[in-house]
Amino acid sequence: MNRRDWILIGAILALAAVLAAIFYIPKLFVPEDNPAVVTVTIDTELYGVYALSEDREVDIDTKYGHNHLSIRDGFAQVTEADCPDGLCMHQGRISQNGEMNVCLPHLLIVEVTSGDGNGPDK
Ligand SMILES: [Zn+2]
Structure with a gap:
């Protein structure tokens, strides 16, 4: 082995390390269990996506009417609505x-998904 061979080996190892980093580092930052999110859809259009883990009050005002979504303690619930049947407020x-x-x-559809797109219907 002369010096050139060692440089070549070093270069290959460095390249391998870079490739390994490219493949493995993103996985370190993406947890296996993606946090659940609450997806709000109005008439099949995406209205908003909210983390289920963060307490939050969301007023949803559209041409169809008003709903209030409360995200608290890891649960999402429609707490106010001016729809005629009020069923959404009773879904818990x-x-x-x-x-x-x-x-x-x-x-209006409020749906909980795991955030990784691997829901039961996808
Ligand atoms: Zn309703």
Whole structure:
């Protein structure tokens, strides 16, 4: 082995390290269990995505009407609505991947997903 061989080996090892870093480092920053998110859809259009882990009050005002979404203690719930049936307010709290809260008169769908797009229907 002469000096050139060692430089070549060093270069290959460096390249391997760089490739390994490119492949493995992103996985370190993306946890296996992605945090759950609450996805709000109005008439099939995405209205907003909110982390289920962060307490938050969301007023949803659209041409169809008003709903108030409360995210608290890891649960999402429609707490106010001016829809005629008020059913969305009686659907309770949702927290599990795939659970939904629907307000038909307002074409509103509040859905919990795990955040990685691997929900039961996807
Ligand atoms: Zn409703």
